[in-house]
Amino acid sequence: MRIATDAAGVALWSWNVDTDEIVLDERAHGLWGVDVEAVTFEDLSARIHPEDMDRVRAAFAATREVLGAYEIDFRIMHGAEVRWVSARGRGDDQGIVDRMMFGVFLDVTERKMAEEAREMIANEMAHRVKNLFAIASALTGISARSTATTAEMRRDLTQRLAALSRAHDLVRPILSQPKEAAVLGDLLAVLLGAYDEEGAIGARIRIRVPELLVGEASATTLALVVHELATNSIKYGSLSKESGRVEVTCDTRDNEVVVTWIETGGPPIAASNKPSGFGSQLVTRSVSSQLGGTITFDWPAEGVVVTLRVGKARLGA
Template sequence: MLGDVLGTLLIHGDREEPEKRTAPAVWDANRLRIATEAAGVALWSWNVDTDAIYMDERAHGLWGVPLGPVTFEDLSAHIHPEDLDRVRAAFASTREVLGAYEIDFRILHGKEVRWVSARGRGDDQGIVGRLMFGVFLDVTERKMAEEAREMIAGEMGHRVKNLFTIASALTVISERSTSTTKEMSKDLRLRLAALDRAHDLVRPVLGDPKRAAQLGDLLAVLLAPYAGGGLDGERVRIDVPELLVGEASATTLALVVHELATNSIKYGSLSTATGTLDVSCVGDDHGAAVTWRERGGPEVSPPNGHAGFGSRLMTNAVAGQLGGTIVFEWLSEGVTVVLRTSRARLGG
């Protein structure tokens, strides 16, 4: 039905004299179907009097609803709850819209979330009888690419802010642990050089073979800039077994360690002269658990509200790249963080 109507519109919509045509009228219903299938376009029509919505097979497959007429209420059961009110308001106002409109929203197809773009024309433009026409496009890949770009941009901005925070905090630590400007300058240069070495250690180099590092060596290099006089015995203590960390996992682990260290020098145990940090690891042939334990800093209170970008970044990185989990325990004497991952993923 829908293909026939649209095919008729495209064939007879041009009322120019035959001699003025620049191309033959080849767009019958069958050829229209070939074009829409090639473009991944799903078709719909809406009866403005009965509210019945007729869709082609592609649209039914996209929405995951049985063949046959449906209503907006039938489709709304498949719209993501966070988008439903926005889509409902847009649907109610489509006939008042001047010209073309489009709205992007998420739908739930079983356990899968898809992004759909609904497009049509308002102000009763193109109405045939009492039917309005439009299309659905599956824009999931485009939306995922946009979200990935936004995540990368957000991560870059977040890391730049962290670098300024780290530089400022290292300056304070150096000032606290030295007595002259010359000593402070030297100490700060050493700390910044250690930070640079940590970056080089985990930065992938094109053309190099896959590298692996001992977990203890990696943590020592990553945490050296924040130690108040040395590792293993003073402010920062590391006690981990021999465990290889692959290049890809090392990058993720470095991101998490830098985020935790940044938070610590801003709010936690490394923000005071007497605070300490203990990093340990236990594991077997199957899994490993790295524990980050802060003590001696300001009294800790659990964060209020939604998790910040840094927390989401760590959670996503650990889950996505290490296939593990990261859990925070907000004890008054200091935060404890436990990162769990499979041994195979850590060494991959």
Template sequence: MATDAAGVALWSWNVDTDAISMDERAHGLWGVPSGPVTFTDLSANIHPEDLDRVRAAFASTRDVLGAYEVEFRILCGKELRWVSARGRGDDQGIVGRVMFGVFLDVTERKMTEEAREMIAGEMGHRVKNLFSIASALTMISERSTRTSKEMSQDLRLRLSALNRAHDLVRPVPGDPKRAAHLGDLLAMLLAPYAGDGLGGDRVHFTVPELLIGDASATALALVVHELATNSIKYGALSTATGTLDVTCLVDVQDAVITWRERGGPEVIPPKGNGGYGSRLVSGAVSGQLGGSIDVEWPSEGVIIVLRTSKARLAT
């Protein structure tokens, strides 16, 4: 009753035969049928990236002085779980040739830790981006004005627009938002970068009357904000002549938003899986918007296509 209440799974290990006996909770945790198993049997469920580490830890447990703990991932079908294996080394508590220990399901704690690390990483990433954006907006204002007073006023307007866009990305808890039109949302998010006085507006968008719900507006704002940041740092908006076109096509079920840059530096496709910003965008599109994102890298300007359902955008 005590182990059930604590969520503790029990195991014993025969050091001569390598047989491992587990209670019902442990079998359920590992997703293996009842009956004796060996470490080799359990290895089939250990995450491949953790297997060598766990194998080495298992082999050295009897040499450990005092208590030990090994945390690792296991796969039960498509479900990933975190397990903490705990016991005592140096043959402490051995009965006959059998050692004893426990398994704990620490999935919830590990997920919380990962979420906390992601939030900290996201905060650091955005702070760096804001410094880069502020510097770039200063240069845009310098190009588009003639006096220091005009520059000051222009920069204040752009930073004010950036602040409003940032509020959409990180909404205030308890401050309910109403559904917004896609065009109004894009106008607010892209206002800091539109127009520098050298031949008209640099940012154009052609979109239908499409309502964006509270939850989707936050996710979409995060994506647009990140793409605009990348553009002003590396893409079309980093130059005086670069332009950005955002269009949206809808049918009965789907909405396809296309982000097309022109006139910036020659595009060089990145190597590898991209940085934190790329993972942030991909996570928002697939997780919160339930859609997909495709990127093309023509030399004249990047093209990004976001596909999702109209019903999902309305939530």
């Protein structure tokens, strides 16, 4: 039985329902990071993730009343590491022996991470589809203002959509195609060209950046960030108004690159209407995990100011 449980990665536990004492096998000790032979639920509670504590307490208190098998998934803290544990057993005192109930712990961290990754992808896809409708509507309005005939509008809108497609290729590149470093100014021009009044940078969008190379590993993440900022601007910010403007600047300070996105002339944004949904979370997570940098949002009366900080070596990688 020991060989079988080890092969399956199963950790065993027993629980005295009168004394609340929990006895763990060696694998369970390693999973929880405890080194004493017997513990109580209170001892283990100190290692349960704070956000899951109340739920786990209530679930374990109810296990004796549960008919048949039960399964409780929750997070525990193992030092600075977060692990997912699945506790499984049988309720309604089934299989109780001398006031001892038995069950197992499984480390389900990899499964939970895979589920979170799938959920992230599904949310990102839904977010992008929703944004595409908003962008198409906004670009149609820009084309209508900057053209005099339906033929001109059709040509202008087609060019803008083609530019948007090129920007999307930067956000989601084709894996089979070779990649190379890009000049920061050229990268920004491709990403933002579709949103300017004349379908090219210069009228409502200004870019003032030094000659700086963005490596292939960083270009996709930077493109995603800029694409998200432009989408938010055309939906809520300065690019949603004819009078609005966007300026993108860049400074290099020692070993750090600071890119600043400044919006002016747009509608006032109340605190309750500041973008804070999945897109903002995606941008913050991407900058932190993939660029090793930081991104901050400030909301002065003139319009949003976004500051992206990343190491020069990391940006060029």
